[in-house]
Amino acid sequence: MTSAASPHLTGGLDTLVISGRVDADRAELTPRGELVHGCADVLGRTLADLPATVTRVDLDMGGVHFMDTAGLQFLDVLADHGRRRFRTVTATNWNGQPRRILELAGLDTTDPLTNLDAAGAVSAATPATPAAPATSAVALERAERLHVLQEEVEQLRQAIASRPVIDQARGILMATHGCTSDEAWHILREASQLSNTKLRDVAAAVTASAEADGPPPSAELCTALRRAVARRRRD
Incomplete structure (x- = not known):
């Protein structure tokens, strides 16, 4: 089975191709390319073509080399499919830039589906317990580095x-x-x-x-x- 995305508005030829195989009640899917506009539709068509006997769908994301905010829609479609069809779904083996985007979105980079809420949206992080006052130079330096990292994350969120x-x-x-x-x-x-x-x-x-x-x-x-x-x- 293979599904592909159509060319982008910009005229580029970047596509998402999803190949895979079905073994008894398990489907193993391998997306390759970019998670950009149209990727959720490609996944939806692929999932719709799976046999009714499938009870588990595993995606190996190692072949995805870029994603933008459309990648979160891709995950929403996968999570929603699992809930509606009562199938176990996973999306693992994230690398490079897509893994970094998951980190910025506050998702589990091992399998981001583990912390999508019931509505398919990113779950809010649990507020951290207030830390004890910093009493050392090391603690102050760590606090400053955290502040710089938070600013960097916000800039990257805006860019995405x-x-x-x-x-x-x-x-x-x-x-x-x-x-x-x-x-x-x-x-x-x-x-x-x-x-x-x-x-x-x-x-x-x-x-x-x-x-x-x-x-x-x-x-x-x-x-x-x-x-x-x-x-x-x-x-």
């Missing part, structure tokens, strides 16, 4: 949340100006710098303006985009 709209904006620029994906990325970054606007806000404005009756970007942002496009063409 921004990726879908940035990908859409890149696709729109590629279609509008006939540029490559890398060139569209540089246009967004340069327009952000020229207009002193956050990158995700530039991307959101570009995406909104492409919709029917969507509002055009501000005059300042339009000027910055024109300059960025012109500079890319000269280069």
Whole structure:
């Protein structure tokens, strides 16, 4: 059995392919590629094709090399399938960047399905017991490192949340100006710098303006985009 995702809005050819086999009452599935927009649909189709005799579904995630927030939807679909069909489901062997995303989302990297709540959403972490006052230089240093790590995690969360709209904006620029994906990325970054606007806000404005009756970007942002496009063409 094999299922694959369709090409992205940006025109890329990155896909998610799920292969596997059924052995008696157990299905072993192996996703390969990226957990991005459309991955939950691919998984849903794969699960729907499983024989009714299957009582356990195990996913080996070792072949997944990238995921964004769509990966959490992928897990929601898997967990919901297990509840509705009364099947045991697992998703193990996470590595690299996907494993890091699970850490940031507060999920168990051994099998994130173990701490999804009944609604399929990420369970809130149990509040920690207040620690005793730091009385040593070592404790103070650890507290400072924790604060720095918390800031880094928040920045990464924002970057993850921004990726879908940035990908859409890149696709729109590629279609509008006939540029490559890398060139569209540089246009967004340069327009952000020229207009002193956050990158995700530039991307959101570009995406909104492409919709029917969507509002055009501000005059300042339009000027910055024109300059960025012109500079890319000269280069």
